[in-house]
Amino acid sequence: MKELTIISGKGGTGKTTVTAAFATLATNKILADCDVDAADLHLILTPKELSKADFIGGRGPILDGEKCIRCGECQRLCRFDAIEFTEASGYSINNFACDSCGLCALACPEKAITMADTINGQWFISDTRAGKMVHARLGIGEDNSGKLVTLVRQQGKLLAKKENRELLINDGPPGIGCPVTASITGVDMVLIVTEPTLSGMHDMERVHGLCRHFDIPALVCINRFDLNLHNTEKIRNYCNRHEIALVGEIPLDQVVNKAQVARLSVVEYDCGRVSQVVREMWKKVEKELDI
Amino acid sequence: MIIAIASGKGGTGKTTIATNLALVAPAAQYLDCDVEEPNGHLFLKPEIDHRRDVTMSIPKIDHELCTYCGQCAGACEFNALAVIGKKVMVFPELCHGCGACTFICPEGAISETSKIVGQLETGSAATVTEKKLKFGHGISKIGNPLTPPVIKQVKKLVNDDCFTILDAPPGTSCPMVQTLMGCDYCLFVTEPTPFGLNDLELAVGVARQLKIPCGIVINRSDSGDDQVKKYCEREAIPILMELGFDRDLAFAYSKGEAAVSKSLSLRQEFQDLYEKIVAEVEK
Numbered sequence: 001m002k003e004l005t006i007i008s009g010k011g012g013t014g015k016t017t018v019t020a021a022f023a024t025l026a027t028n029k030i031l032a033d034c035d036v037d038a039a040d041l042h043l044i045l046t047p048k049e050l051s052k053a054d055f056i057g058g059r060g061p062i063l064d065g066e067k068c069i070r071c072g073e074c075q076r077l078c079r080f081d082a083i084e085f086t087e088a089s090g091y092s093i094n095n096f097a098c099d100s101c102g103l104c105a106l107a108c109p110e111k112a113i114t115m116a117d118t119i120n121g122q123w124f125i126s127d128t129r130a131g132k133m134v135h136a137r138l139g140i141g142e143d144n145s146g147k148l149v150t151l152v153r154q155q156g157k158l159l160a161k162k163e164n165r166e167l168l169i170n171d172g173p174p175g176i177g178c179p180v181t182a183s184i185t186g187v188d189m190v191l192i193v194t195e196p197t198l199s200g201m202h203d204m205e206r207v208h209g210l211c212r213h214f215d216i217p218a219l220v221c222i223n224r225f226d227l228n229l230h231n232t233e234k235i236r237n238y239c240n241r242h243e244i245a246l247v248g249e250i251p252l253d254q255v256v257n258k259a260q261v262a263r264l265s266v267v268e269y270d271c272g273r274v275s276q277v278v279r280e281m282w283k284k285v286e287k288e289l290d291i
Numbered sequence: 292m293i294i295a296i297a298s299g300k301g302g303t304g305k306t307t308i309a310t311n312l313a314l315v316a317p318a319a320q321y322l323d324c325d326v327e328e329p330n331g332h333l334f335l336k337p338e339i340d341h342r343r344d345v346t347m348s349i350p351k352i353d354h355e356l357c358t359y360c361g362q363c364a365g366a367c368e369f370n371a372l373a374v375i376g377k378k379v380m381v382f383p384e385l386c387h388g389c390g391a392c393t394f395i396c397p398e399g400a401i402s403e404t405s406k407i408v409g410q411l412e413t414g415s416a417a418t419v420t421e422k423k424l425k426f427g428h429g430i431s432k433i434g435n436p437l438t439p440p441v442i443k444q445v446k447k448l449v450n451d452d453c454f455t456i457l458d459a460p461p462g463t464s465c466p467m468v469q470t471l472m473g474c475d476y477c478l479f480v481t482e483p484t485p486f487g488l489n490d491l492e493l494a495v496g497v498a499r500q501l502k503i504p505c506g507i508v509i510n511r512s513d514s515g516d517d518q519v520k521k522y523c524e525r526e527a528i529p530i531l532m533e534l535g536f537d538r539d540l541a542f543a544y545s546k547g548e549a550a551v552s553k554s555l556s557l558r559q560e561f562q563d564l565y566e567k568i569v570a571e572v573e574k
Contacts, residue, residue: 009328011301011461016486037464038299038490059368079389096468096501099439101389102368115368140496143465146436174301174461175327178436197545199306199330206328209433227538228545254536257514260484 001160002289003153003168003187005034009203011174013195014223017256018278019171020044020265023130025282029167031128032156033135034183036121036148041171044265047126047133055136055151057120057144060100063093067112074104074113096141120144123152125159130265132159146178153183166291176210184216189289191219191247196231204235208242219245219288221281224252245288248281250274292572293455295324295474295503299490301461303480304510304534307544308564309458310334311551314418315561320453321416323428324470325460326409326441333547337416337426345429346405347388347440352379356400363392363401384436408432409441413448419551419558425453439469446470454565463493471497476572477505478531483515488522495528506571508564511536531567532560 006019019041023031033041063074070090075083082098085091093104093113105113120143123136134156136148156168172183172190184190190211194204204220211218220239225232232249239246251273259269267275296309306323310331313321323331350363350372361374371385372392383406393401409431415423427448429441438460446469449455459470471477477498481491491507498505507523512533523530543553551558 008301010330011298011303013302035462037462037467038301038493040300040486040489043485043489077390077394096472099387099389100368101387101391102366103389103391103394106366106391106395138464140463140493141468141500143468145462145464175325175438175466176433177327177431177438177466179464180327181434181436195545198333198547199328199544202330202333203328206433213434227541231545252538252541254514257484257511260486261516263485 001157001166001168002291003170004285004289005170005172005184005187005190006193007172007180007184007190007207008174008193009176009207010200013193013200014250015193016040016171017266018191018193018221019169021267021278022169022282022285024265024267025279026167026169028165029131029169030156030160030163030165031131031133032152032168032170033133034149034152034170034179035173036136036152036179037138037145039135039137041133042135044260044263045128045130045133046263047128047135049124049126051125053123054119055121055123055148056117057142057147058100058118059102059115060095060098060118061093061102061105061113062116063091064112065090067110069110071109073107073109077103077107121148123148123155125155132163134159146182149179149182167289176207180207180210184211185214187216189217189219191221191285193221193223194235195224196222196228196235201231201235205238219247219285221248221250222246223250225249227252245284247284247288248277250277293449293457293474294568295457295459295471295477296480297459297467297471297477297494298461298480299463299494300481300487303482303487305480306330306334306458307550308478308480308508309456311549311561312565313424313456314549314551315558316454316565317422318453320425320450320455321458322445322448322455323458324442324445325458326429326431326438326445327460329428329430331458332428334549335416335424335426337414339412339414341413343411344407345409345411345441345444347408348390348403349383349386349388349406350381350392350401351404352381353400353402356398358398360397362395362397366391366395387437388440408435408437411444425450438466442466442469463497468497471501471503474503476568477503478508478568479505480508480510481519482511483509483517483519487515488519491519492522495526504571506531506568508532508534510534529571532564
């Protein structure tokens with residue numbers, strides 16, 4: 001079984017648009033939405049939930065006000081400024097600032113703080129018109145998104161094995177931090193979707209740096225390539241220099257938004273030249289993946 | 292006054308709004324909190340006059356004192372330490388720098404050393420008036436998965452005398468929450484598409500939990516559908532600005548040119564946006 005992750009560095013370059021199109025073109029695959037804090041793939045693939053489970057991301061502190069003697073040791077030691085104090089209600093934990101490190105629980109002389117499992121979100125296995133999909137929803141403002149991405153990928157792999165699928169396609173998150181790292185480590189290939197803007201190029205180079213850091217082969221696709229042909233040429237040169245296969249150049253066309261509003265992928269909706277380019281791109285990706 | 296510019300979904304135009312607003316607002320400070328992919332500098336072209344590393348503490352084991360009791364590994368919630376036989380292993384990329392291991396070690400065998408997680412750069416940039424704009428951004432080191440320590444350092448640059456604009460990272464998890472905490476107002480930039488709306492709803496949820504008032508900018512307002520507007524009406528969230536798609540401006544953006552330096556009418560629109568934000572905060 002092979003695994004492909006679609007990333008970009010910069011957000012909004014078209015990761016999910018490309019993933020949804022690949023989802024409808026690939027035959028023998030499982031899908032995983034690894035953008036767990038702003039997941040969008042389900043908006044196109046309209047999944048029917050088959051199973052659902054809580055995501056226990058770790059442990060978090062609970063303060064028992066009855067036992068607290070207001071010694072302030074927890075506040076003094078906390079490096080995340082997560083312990084708050086008011087004369088009226090004593091000490092409390094600000095869950096947004098808290099990093100769940102447990103130091104306060106270790107240090108409390110009265111054992112007024114204990115660590116308990118926290119539910120940070122949910123994950124699902126669903127059926128879609130493009131096949132089965134593993135996806136998740138991180139609770140609002142919750143952390144541990146990297147762990148949830150790892151869980152989604154693991155479940156995707158298990159499902160692919162069970163159903164004898166040859167490919168797992170992961171829709172990745174933007175950035176280069178913890179959830180991106182969790183969505184690319186150990187995959188067979190990543191596809192970087194970029195655009196010919198200074199931001200898009202700057203971010204592509206950083207996320208490509210991350211791929212090199214983990215020694216993962218990368219492909220590149222340029223979205224809205226005709227917005228700035230001079231920059232597109234620079235991306236082509238970058239790919240040449242780094243021996244990256246440039247698998248597609250998608251034109252800028254507002255029809256892509258129309259497909260999204262119709263909840264269809266750009267190969268299901270008639271997007272003219274865009275549909276055609278994405279189809280050809282998929283063939284190249286299949287070849288690169290050797291499937 | 293501290294204003295966060297956020298979105299949920301990436302690529303809706305956070306940096307476009309944040310940089311253009313910074314260029315017209317009087318006594319402004321622009322701080323890029325999207326430390327994984329900072330882009331504001333591409334448009335503001337600041338002169339950097341100060342650069343330093345951002346570090347965090349990681350444990351250092353004194354093998355002379357260590358008795359391999361394993362309490363440090365037991366205390367670490369992030370599995371950043373392991374004790375196997377007569378060996379202690381530290382995994383710096385998993386460490387959150389909380390100090391629990393140092394605290395728990397009965398032998399005093401753990402001290403702390405620092406690890407570089409990114410860079411902080413500060414300086415100033417020219418605006419559309421004679422006044423200079425204060426600039427700061429964080430750049431997380433490639434391969435460092437933990438970005439909140441870098442964001443925290445960027446936020447320490449906040450100057451209370453300024454109209455401070457924080458350019459937030461996309462998403463709704465810890466880096467975005469870290470940016471929004473303590474802000475007076477949050478401006479969400481969205482686009483009128485199903486993806487834009489879905490992620491906007493999640494992001495508004497964060498602002499509400501943090502009890503931060505918010506407003507909306509609809510970018511590429513002439514595409515997609517009317518669902519974002521209906522949502523704003525339903526939730527009583529003010530729409531402070533609407534920007535249509537303009538291929539010339541998209542081209543200018545692709546070259547790193549700020550919209551307000553290209554178009555006088557847009558300069559006026561951003562000045563109006565500034566005034567609306569101030570009025571909203573003072574409500």
